[in-house]
Amino acid sequence: MTAASKNGVEKEEGGPLIARRRTLQQKPPSALLTFLFTREKGEFCGRTPRSWLEITIFYIIFYTILAAFWIACLSIFLGTLDRKVPRFYGKGSIRGIHPGVGYQPWLKEKPDSTLIKFNVRDHRTYKPFVDQLTGYLDKYNDANETRECNDPDDSNWQASGDEYVPACQFKLDLFKKAGCSPEDHFGYKSGKPCVIITLNRLIGWEPFAYSSESVPEAVRDRYRSDSIAINCDGTNLIDKEHIGNLTYVPPHGIEGKYFPYSVLPNYHQPIAMVKFESLPTNKLVFVECRAYAGNIQHDITQKLGLIHFEVFVQSKAVKGLKASLNTDGVSSQ
Secondary structure, eight states, X not given: OOXXXXXXXXXXXXXXXXXXXXXXXXXXXXXXXXXXXXXXXTEXXXXXXXXXXXXXXXXXXHHHHHHHHHHHHHHHHHHTOOSSSOSSOSTTSSSOSSOOEEEEOOOTTSTTOOEEEEETTOHHHHHHHHHHHHHHHGGGGOOTTEEXXXXXXXXXXXXXXXXXXXXXXXXXXXXXXXXXXXXXXXXXXXXXXXXXEEEOOOBTXXXXXXXXXXXXXXXXXXXXXXXXXXEEEESSHHHHHHSOOEEEESTTOEXXXXXXXXXXXXXXXXXXXXXXXXXXXXXXXXXXXXXXXXXOOOBTTTTBSEEEEEEEEEOOOBTTBSOOBOTTXXXXX
């Protein structure tokens, strides 16, 4: 075989190989690229520009109608609500018809603790309680949108109607005279702490009076038919011995003229205070305070009508602290 014939065979044999190599080199575009843009059909992400325009307009109209329907339903629902009174309250509701009892000082930094513990020789230990009580009572210094309720028939009933009437103003003068004020450190500096007692807010609730023969013995000498009497005592027998003398401010408890509670600007929640006059030092005392009215139920399991807390008054020298000074620079020793 001649060289020419050999070259011819090589050409004939080499031709298909070269064509195959060129075919392999010219790979088709990937499926992703084809989906993103197809030049032949003029499609972007599987749709032509006209198709994208049509579906965009459709969804704009669809969601506009959906939003309008939702706003209309919400407006109708809100139109049925009263701004002052919830739809469900009182008997059969979650909160029920029997108020619970609360107390202050309750430190937000220790939400699970009901212990009031301080050292009369160290102002740093009782300062958080004094600050908490001071902050809690600050709102009562604002008399805006309130009125003085001095007449016997003047109460928050006038403020619970449809016509706007300001709520009764709650004054703190009695507490200041009893030594339960920021100026007196609420008695903590002298080991005679004051504790605020409150009732939970229940829409429309007002105290009912006991009949003359059904007034509980614990509050009989202090009970007044238009008020909610407060009584505190030791939880156990040993605590009853250690709790000492108590002063209730005011003696008859929380005045009924501040009820019923209703949603009003600058509403002053009525309170009472109990001052522990002779607590023993370095002894833990478990305290139970109860509120008394004809329609207040006492239930320990559900914590209705009563509250528990502990008081521990210490009197011991602090190492490295010669004298505990208050904010005015007066020694507590």
